Amino acid sequence: MRSICLYFQVHQPFRLRTYRFFNIGHDHQYFDDYQNRHIIRRVAEKSYLPANKMMLDLIREFGSGFKVSYSISGTALDQFALYVPEVIHSFQELARTGSVEFIGETYAHSLASLGKKDEFLRQVTLHIQRIEELFGVRPTTFRNTELIYSDQIGVNIGDLGFHTMLTEGAKHILGWKSPNFLYCNTINPKLKLLLRNFRLSDDITFRFSDRSWSEWPLTTDKFVKWLNALNSHEEVVNIFMDYETIGEHQWKETGIFDFFKHLLSQIYAHSNYGFFTPEDLYQRLQTVASISVPYPISWADEERDLTAWRGNELQDEAFEKLYSYDQKVINCDDPSIQRDWQYLQTSNHFYYMCTKWFSAGEVHRYFNPYGSPYEAFINYMNVLSDFMIRVDSFYDNKQKSKEKSEKITKKPTKIAPESTIKKSKKNLPVAKNHNEKTAKKSKPENNFKKLNFDDIVRLSDRRVKELIKKVDIQTLSSAMKGADTETKTKVEKNLGKKALTVYKEMLVKLKNLKSTEVSKNRKQIVKEINKTSK
């Protein structure tokens, strides 16, 4: 049986309100609550809710014969929770059928994968956590914002424990190759790739109701005929699209719901195709080749590149200014700063600054709430300016209160390492229970040889975090005395914010520690490293 992989992206950004420069410095309300509520309710009513109901009916009708997968961005989930919680309930109902796979992505639907690795991994972990919390499953498949992919992004994702990733079947990457097979990452062959069949996907997304299209109207007969016309060796047809296609971009009146309802029975009656999730395909299919993507691709526009988000000076400046604060923000334990930091990274803000639509691109105009990219830029920069002031003043205040408390009491800091670490765990969600498969796979690597202290640098961040959990902060800091900078940074970046402050204070205090003490502590750490890997 040949496979169809039906995958839908569900995403809504937190749109910004009109934020003037005179709001900077005192008004921290950035988002257009009215508009966001209005839009998400409208889309839920026209698309998400009826589409979910349709999918549920289809699953009930066809049982295991119908499977579908979703990625839902964190910003969409947050807005559902705020404005239309019934959408979450209906996705949970879908999750309970077992025929639905939830796919991981960046929490904020951001562009952090483009060179901001730490932030990228942090957001992916946040998203994993949220999906597990809501749907009780840990994603094993990943898809990046707008299917952005490159070899390096694939490697980073593989390191996080994902085994499959979705991206675009871009012509300039594939050349003569067909997108209808399972491929793998060129550096890490363990990461499988499913490539979007853009022709068949876009026939539905863009052309379904286009009366000037020679194939209009698109009937299920016709669609199944096209599927059957594909070379019989080809194994999988990946139909990836925005979920809003059903009911919002293509209105109900176009017949889009009937199309999907009818498509299944047509496919089962007249073809040898079946529906599968990426996880199924990972199990069923063999990779045919690796795909090399040195420069990032996406599913946007004709060019399938990044120019919709990183194509002009406005976007570049906004991106650079935003991420000049990533290190500072990581250590802020103010939840409202953390929240806004996520929402400001959403790729849509950059999309609104795109100047490509001057020449073409009705699509861009349709999604853009601003009159011009310049207006979008000014508004975003005003908001960002205020955000940066907030982060800076957070540090100023902390510095002040620290000086104050130091003046009052100068007693040695005695902290309960356990509780501190628990808190830091909350800030940096640590991957919990891997599903069995990945755990099994990583085992042989770990048993390969006994590790020593210098191997800390080569451990994954997750392992380092686990290690930090096991040893108390005093042992850790005394062991780190005199260690090389590489090891130090590795450990420091995995410490929670509070733990880090304590750790640094410890280091200062332990200036005159004996080297025998140091080596004793190091031994203990090495013991822990080897223990955790077993």
Added chain:
Amino acid sequence: MRVLMFGWEFPPHITGGLGTACFGLTKGLVKYGVEVLFVVPRAFGDETKDGFRLIDASEVLLDFKESFTQDFWNQIKFMEIGSNLVPYVGPEDFEQIVTEDVLINKEQHQSVFTKNYKFSGKYGPNLMEEVSRYAIIASSIASMQKFDVIHAHDWLTYPSGIAAKKISGKPLIVHVHATEFDRSGENVNQNVYDIERKGMEESDLIITVSNFTRQIVIEKYGIPSEKVITVHNAVEPAGPSEFEGAQKHVKEKVVTFLGRVTYQKGPDYFVEAAHKVLKKDSNVRFVMAGSGDLLNRMIRRVAQLRIGTKFHFTGFLAGQEVDTMFAMSDVYVMPSVSEPFGISPLEAMRSNVPVVISKQSGVAEVLKHALKVDFWDIDALSDAIYGILHYEGLRKMFFKYGKEEVDNLKWENAAINVLEVYKQAVNK
């Protein structure tokens, strides 16, 4: 093709957008082989009995800085009619100017036409009479000259156009650069409105400088839409000399308003926006260049807001001074309440100055690389100014694309469209 054109100023004396537009358009038309018989009002006091004189082309060439090929001047006949008509002036102001002149016998600065002007007593005492007299002379020109089409620029010349049409039977095209609604808001002078409407009705085709104006012509003058065609204005490419000698002597960023200080140009919105920006950032200076009936009110308002040390008035600027002003500016603002086209933002962009323009301007229809705001939205206006001053990305974008965009708005292209209109009128 030979055109009898009733225009305004002509080089070397150009004071406003209308003169610039007529000149650019004529130059463009000549490139496509059109012969132009250009008629302008000019107060010279020693006019002949006929009431007009033909200017020798070489005489004009002498005091004009740009060099033209002989062909250009061969194709243009240039005429001046003795008249004290001036552009941009309504009936009330006209009377004031004329009487003031009699009383004080002083040089006029509003326009070159009145410069060195001596009241001869021969001209009509009020504008309406003068317009009629001008039309009578125009008809006598029309009876003596040969041409295929008549082209009249703005309302003062419409009666001349109509008269010329009646004498010659040739098609008339009226070119609407502005309407009474732009000049006066809703307090329309009925006489002016009537003349405008008559001209539009008697004409064979109407050219408007923007869709914005086209809409006014259709809606407020009741003209059938198929008769009205938009031909957007353009701008002359900048010569390198414009940047010479211009230097900024203040360390602050400079935000400039340049134009007549009248209701139509929205100077009050500029003052209010300046106040808002200065509250947040005192490291900016605002300049209002130009004069007009609202100038004193603006000065009072600036004083009232206590921003006088950061807000400057230059008075009327012309020629080189304008270029210098642009070269000193970091942002150019045109908050016009109603602007049929508005060439000055194009001149600013030509000098690499980013512009903020009102959505109620015709030029907003052709510009992509400009910030556009509603004239009444002071918040949006001040936000746009602040954005350009503070966010480097914007300036980079405007620098990269703005000049290029303006350089592509050529009079030649506008002239092709005008030529099409001529052909359409002739074949009608």
